[in-house]
Amino acid sequence: MDRDRFNENSRIRLTNVMKKEVTKMMEKSLDFAHVACHKDTFQQLRSKILRIGNDCMRALEKEFKYYDIHYTDVGEEIIQFKMLNKRRR
Secondary structure: HHHHHHHHHHHHOOOHHHHHHHHHHHHHHHHHHHHHOOHHHHHHHHHHHHHHHHHHHHHHHHHOOOOOOOOOOOOOOOOOOOOOOOOOO
């Protein structure tokens, strides 16, 4: 895979992760607001939260175009501990 294609795939991966996390934040914020607010207030707040979140995602997606992005797959790190001497209580 050539470098430009790798960079583009990395950018797409980061963009998808960003969208997933911002969407999750908006959903959780709306869940709390739904419980805390009166129905009319909630509808107004919902519109603002969704608009701000979507604007944020679009702005970040544009900003990512100015960066060289390289995805590095990090495997699961396993740390093993071994007891050298048993303690007596």
